[in-house]
Amino acid sequence: MLNDNSHSHLPPYIIVTHTGLSEESSFLDIGSGTGKPNVHIAQKFGVKHSVGIEIEKIRYLLSQNNHKVLLQQTLEEGTSINVRNCFFLHGDILQATHLNPFSHIYMFDVGFPTETLHELAIIFNNSISQYLISYNSGLDSVGFNVELIHSLPTFMHGSGERHTCYFYKRTVLDSNIEVDTEPDTVFKEALRVINSGENETLRFVTNKIQEWHDRPKTRSGRGKEMRHRE
Numbered sequence: 001m002l003n004d005n006s007h008s009h010l011p012p013y014i015i016v017t018h019t020g021l022s023e024e025s026s027f028l029d030i031g032s033g034t035g036k037p038n039v040h041i042a043q044k045f046g047v048k049h050s051v052g053i054e055i056e057k058i059r060y061l062l063s064q065n066n067h068k069v070l071l072q073q074t075l076e077e078g079t080s081i082n083v084r085n086c087f088f089l090h091g092d093i094l095q096a097t098h099l100n101p102f103s104h105i106y107m108f109d110v111g112f113p114t115e116t117l118h119e120l121a122i123i124f125n126n127s128i129s130q131y132l133i134s135y136n137s138g139l140d141s142v143g144f145n146v147e148l149i150h151s152l153p154t155f156m157h158g159s160g161e162r163h164t165c166y167f168y169k170r171t172v173l174d175s176n177i178e179v180d181t182e183p184d185t186v187f188k189e190a191l192r193v194i195n196s197g198e199n200e201t202l203r204f205v206t207n208k209i210q211e212w213h214d215r216p217k218t219r220s221g222r223g224k225e226m227r228h229r230e
């Protein structure tokens, strides 16, 4: 279940201890998968925004589906699962020029290629984001304007995977960065929907899932179906 912490890499309270995450923070998960970190952060801390961006369509759709179920529980059954400030985007983070307005950036980046990290460093350095949580050591050496403030071994109960989580703090804010700059185009829709409330978020998420179900099926998909029936 998505609202069960047992499979997440990092207990959310650790993020608070080392980065001062609060209700005023905006949290971005780069490569949000099925959405667990975003949901946990939103539920536990009621942050201003908890946005995930995921390049892989099926994982993104799973995060939308999980979000829909939790929103429905909140709205229809009156449970106190707080996922109202969550939003999941389908896209490539490398299309962003900066990461504003997010104060806290999280990435489970164990498999990210070095070139991707170099590109992310440029995008991060163009932003006002104060904290970066990563599973790679030495991000300063691939160009991020950060210093390491803490590291912590992590263990995933489900798979038994062990990693080390690294907490970084920004060192330099480029003088040409405007602190109150507009959100990057990549995030505008997410922030608009979050700000319009949970009913609008549920309507938006439901439409996205429906669009996927109604999509024109590809020729190859139809072919497979035909072969299956024979």
Ligand SMILES: C[S@@+](CC[C@H](N)C(=O)[O-])C[C@H]1O[C@@H](n2cnc3c(N)ncnc32)[C@H](O)[C@@H]1O
Pocket (backbone or CB within 6 Å): 009, 029, 030, 031, 032, 033, 034, 035, 036, 037, 053, 054, 055, 056, 059, 091, 092, 093, 094, 107, 108, 109
């Ligand atoms: C290991 S998963 C992490 C999932 C989730 N954040 C978690 O911690 O449970 C990393 C994800 O990053 C996604 N990813 C890789 N490159 C990306 C990019 N350029 N833009 C957005 N997502 C990306 C992958 O598709 C994958 O789902």
